[in-house]
Amino acid sequence: MFFNRYFAPSFALIVLIALLHYLALDRAYYWTIAWYDIMMHFLGGLWVALATIWILRTERLSFFKKCSWKSVLVAVLVIGVLWEVYEVVFGLTFISDPEYWGDTTLDLIMDLVGGALGIGVSRDIRHG
Numbered sequence: 001m002f003f004n005r006y007f008a009p010s011f012a013l014i015v016l017i018a019l020l021h022y023l024a025l026d027r028a029y030y031w032t033i034a035w036y037d038i039m040m041h042f043l044g045g046l047w048v049a050l051a052t053i054w055i056l057r058t059e060r061l062s063f064f065k066k067c068s069w070k071s072v073l074v075a076v077l078v079i080g081v082l083w084e085v086y087e088v089v090f091g092l093t094f095i096s097d098p099e100y101w102g103d104t105t106l107d108l109i110m111d112l113v114g115g116a117l118g119i120g121v122s123r124d125i126r127h128g
Contacts, residue, residue, distance in 0.1 A: 004054060004057050004058060006050055006051075006053050006054035006057060006122070007054050009050055010047060010050040010051045010054050013043065013046060013047045013050060014047055014051075016043070017040070017043050017044060017047060020039075020040065020043070021040065024036055024040070037103075037107070038106065038107075038110050041080070041106075041107045041108075041110035041111050041114065042110045042111075042113055042114040043114060044079075044080075044083070044111060044114065045076050045080065045110060045111035045112060045113065045114025045115040045116075045117075045118070046114035046115065046117050046118045047114075047118075048075060048076045048079045048080075048111070048114075048115060048118075049072050049073075049075075049076055049114065049115040049116075049117070049118025049119055049122075050118045050122075052071070052072050052075040052076070053067060053072060053118065053119075053122050056071065056072075069119045072115060072118065072119050073112065073115055073116070073119070075115075076111055076112060076114070076115030076118075077108070077111070077112060077115075079111070080107065080108050080111035080112070081108070083107075083111075084104050084107060084108070
């Protein structure tokens with residue numbers, strides 16, 4: 001079944017993230033509220049984990065029978081790194097900024113913390 005138990009929470013979370021992102025762009029929260037970007041990375045990591053588990057647990061994709069916490073965290077990290085590359089390529093952040101490496105490191109950590117929560121709340125992921 002395409003709509004397994006991870007679809008609804010994953011969909012609801014991406015809608016929430018989209019709304020919060022729209023609000024942040026409209027009201028400049030990314031630049032005026034220090035913790036907003038941190039929260040968004042946490043939620044993004046949580047969403048990537050739930051979406052990855054949803055995809056890996058979809059019966060139509062039966063070749064993905066192995067869904068481990070490692071595969072989910074790798075997906076979260078890869079998407080997180082790609083997001084950071086996207087920010088640099090499109091001029092949303094600059095490597096020359098003295099705060100770049102610290103901010104990027106914190107972003108990736110929060111992606112992984114959100115991903116770990118997603119793994120923690122999943123019921124049928126292999127934890128071995």
